[in-house]
Amino acid sequence: MTSDSFLDVAGAEKAFGGVTVLGGVDLRVAAGEFISLLGPSGCGKTTLLRIIAGLLAADRGSIRLDGEEIGARPPHRRDVGVVFQNYALFPHLTVAENIAFGLKARKHPAGEIGPTVRRFLSLVHLTDFADRSVRALSGGQQQRVAVARALAVKPKLLLLDEPFSALDRKLRENMQIELRRLLRELGITAVFVTHDQDEALTMSDRIAVMNRGAIEQLAEPATIYRSPATAFVLEFVGLSSRISGTVVGQDYEHVVVDTAYGQLRAPGSFVPGASVVLAVRPERIKVNAPGDYALVARLRDAVFQGSKVQLHFEARDGDHLMVETADLSDGLPAPGTEMRLGWAVADTLIYPAS
Amino acid sequence: MTPKSAPSPWRDPVALLAAPAVLYLLVIYAFPLLWLFMKSLTGPTGFTLQPYVSFLGDPFNWRVVGNTLRVAAWVTVVCFLIGYPAAFALARAGAVLQIVMLVAIILPLSVGAVVKAFAWQIVLRRDGIVSQILVGLGFWDEPQRLLFTETGLVLGAANIFLPFMILPIYSVVKLIDPRLSEAGATLGATPLYRFAHVTLPLTLPGIVSGVAFVFSMSVSMFVIPSLLIGDRFQTLSTLTGRSFLLMRNEQLGSTTAVILLVLAVAIVVGSTWLARRIGGSTT
Numbered sequence: 001m002t003s004d005s006f007l008d009v010a011g012a013e014k015a016f017g018g019v020t021v022l023g024g025v026d027l028r029v030a031a032g033e034f035i036s037l038l039g040p041s042g043c044g045k046t047t048l049l050r051i052i053a054g055l056l057a058a059d060r061g062s063i064r065l066d067g068e069e070i071g072a073r074p075p076h077r078r079d080v081g082v083v084f085q086n087y088a089l090f091p092h093l094t095v096a097e098n099i100a101f102g103l104k105a106r107k108h109p110a111g112e113i114g115p116t117v118r119r120f121l122s123l124v125h126l127t128d129f130a131d132r133s134v135r136a137l138s139g140g141q142q143q144r145v146a147v148a149r150a151l152a153v154k155p156k157l158l159l160l161d162e163p164f165s166a167l168d169r170k171l172r173e174n175m176q177i178e179l180r181r182l183l184r185e186l187g188i189t190a191v192f193v194t195h196d197q198d199e200a201l202t203m204s205d206r207i208a209v210m211n212r213g214a215i216e217q218l219a220e221p222a223t224i225y226r227s228p229a230t231a232f233v234l235e236f237v238g239l240s241s242r243i244s245g246t247v248v249g250q251d252y253e254h255v256v257v258d259t260a261y262g263q264l265r266a267p268g269s270f271v272p273g274a275s276v277v278l279a280v281r282p283e284r285i286k287v288n289a290p291g292d293y294a295l296v297a298r299l300r301d302a303v304f305q306g307s308k309v310q311l312h313f314e315a316r317d318g319d320h321l322m323v324e325t326a327d328l329s330d331g332l333p334a335p336g337t338e339m340r341l342g343w344a345v346a347d348t349l350i351y352p353a354s
Numbered sequence: 355m356t357p358k359s360a361p362s363p364w365r366d367p368v369a370l371l372a373a374p375a376v377l378y379l380l381v382i383y384a385f386p387l388l389w390l391f392m393k394s395l396t397g398p399t400g401f402t403l404q405p406y407v408s409f410l411g412d413p414f415n416w417r418v419v420g421n422t423l424r425v426a427a428w429v430t431v432v433c434f435l436i437g438y439p440a441a442f443a444l445a446r447a448g449a450v451l452q453i454v455m456l457v458a459i460i461l462p463l464s465v466g467a468v469v470k471a472f473a474w475q476i477v478l479r480r481d482g483i484v485s486q487i488l489v490g491l492g493f494w495d496e497p498q499r500l501l502f503t504e505t506g507l508v509l510g511a512a513n514i515f516l517p518f519m520i521l522p523i524y525s526v527v528k529l530i531d532p533r534l535s536e537a538g539a540t541l542g543a544t545p546l547y548r549f550a551h552v553t554l555p556l557t558l559p560g561i562v563s564g565v566a567f568v569f570s571m572s573v574s575m576f577v578i579p580s581l582l583i584g585d586r587f588q589t590l591s592t593l594t595g596r597s598f599l600l601m602r603n604e605q606l607g608s609t610t611a612v613i614l615l616v617l618a619v620a621i622v623v624g625s626t627w628l629a630r631r632i633g634g635s636t637t
Contacts, residue, residue, distance in 0.1 A: 081540055084533050084536075
């Protein structure tokens with residue numbers, strides 16, 4: 001137990017009707033940190049969130065928050081705020097009454113409640129909406145009420161369950177930046193559940209990538225992206241070119257792999273004969289430029305995406321060759337064009353084939 | 355709110371769909387009621403308030419009014435206390451259990467009040483099951499008769515009207531997001547606070563309709579008191595029945611009927627208004 005972990009979840013287990021949803025998860029979060037739980041639906045991320053909030057009882061495991069064991073406490077005695085996916089605003093109350101709810105329930109003095117509510121209304125830019133019914137608000141406004149309501153009681157920890165999933169893309173990006181700024185200003189420790197990798201990469205100090213009830217990797221966004229710990233993390237976060245092959249030998253610190261495109265190398269060590277997958281992030285591959293490799297492939301499709309262009313190449317069954325590039329001075333190449341792809345050995349990732 | 359005003363019924367043909375109902379209610383309900391009302395106000399020499407004055411001047415009649423309201427209030431209270439939690443159990447039950455419970459609640463409605471009242475006569479006898487249970491549990495020293503008592507009447511009537519309390523509340527509870535109570539919990543609200551400030555206000559519309567149903571049905575019940583408590587105990591509606599059927603006194607019957615109607619409507623409308631005021635912005 002490290003002294004600097006503010007939230008410390010140890011060995012959290014949960015099964016529903018014999019099916020394990022969470023298999024002994026450990027999670028340590030430092031004070032003021034913003035952690036994302038990222039994974040596909042059914043990976044157990046929402047279950048973990050509900051267990052931390054006390055809305056669901058874990059079968060086993062302990063939860064310590066700010067030095068206190070809270071695993072056995074009911075949710076109203078945990079000091080853990082939650083922003084729900086559908087916001088769960090009280091439909092019979094106004095915006096201001098929603099924000100005041102927790103303060104009144106905690107019996108704050110009446111003279112304190114008014115100013116606190118006004119402060120949080122202005123923090124989320126809803127001062128003019130104080131007396132509106134929450135049903136008259138747009139999705140983005142409702143989301144801000146939900147955040148203000150959860151923060152007004154100054155919880156030790158804020159949990160967010162996919163709070164942006166109902167918003168359209170432009171609004172979502174603005175809200176992400178705004179929420180991150182607000183939490184940083186208030187120094188709030190937050191755990192954020194999402195299945196959206198862009199959201200996790202944009203907002204988090206660290207990301208816990210979850211799969212089948214376990215955390216596969218817990219690291220900073222750049223580490224998650226550049227050196228995924230497992231093939232699952234590689235596939236779930238970001239895009240990649242993937243080539244399968246068989247290990248034929250070891251050349252100092254490089255594994256030598258036999259593939260359909262010749263012998264390729266990757267940093268690491270594997271037993272000869274093992275089936276592996278080599279992967280490279282698409283922006284690490286150079287087109288028609290010198291590199292450690294020069295693999296010639298035929299263009300299948302070029303997708304213009306504004307700031308960048310995605311090139312998809314013909315590849316063997318099970319393999320996937322794609323490149324992302326920003327500089328194509330000659331315009332989009334026509335499908336069928338043969339191009340030379342090159343990348344550095346150091347940028348090559350290698351995983352056992354699943 | 356859209357600035358567009360409601361379309362005129364003459365331009366919106368959908369409103370015409372209500373025409374059969376309006377016609378039916380006018381002929382079968384409103385006109386006879388009007389006739390009843392006129393009858394109570396017509397003496398041998400034309401218009402008179404005499405029937406009302408003499409009715410309200412008789413202390414016996416005040417007891418009748420008291421009986422009527424007291425029994426109706428008790429039936430409503432018992433139905434609410436049993437029906438409110440039952441509506442939650444129903445709304446939160448699994449799909450199969452929910453259907454079973456709904457059938458169990460709705461099916462007995464097809465058995466008429468007469469049959470059920472006769473069944474309650476057996477249940478409420480001195481050697482009936484209620485008496486036996488209360489003696490067995492040690493609440494009573496010896497078997498007692500509940501039949502022909504006010505308690506027996508309330509018990510029997512509450513059973514018969516219970517579905518009309520459960521169903522409207524159930525339909526409202528079913529629409530309440532269970533996350534609202536969870537949100538209240540994560541904000542630091544105790545279960546009791548959550549109930550008082552989230553669940554209760556949100557179920558208020560269901561409570562209001564359930565109470566209105568049960569109260570207006572039990573304030574006007576005729577068969578059930580006739581069978582479960584008998585002639586010694588008169589309510590406005592049994593008195594109305596007796597006036598028309600036994601005493602052949604149409605004027606007394608009309609008068610009691612109008613008083614009953616005014617009281618019932620006033621109480622239902624008044625309590626609805628009060629509940630909405632207390633419930634704040636609940637719509």
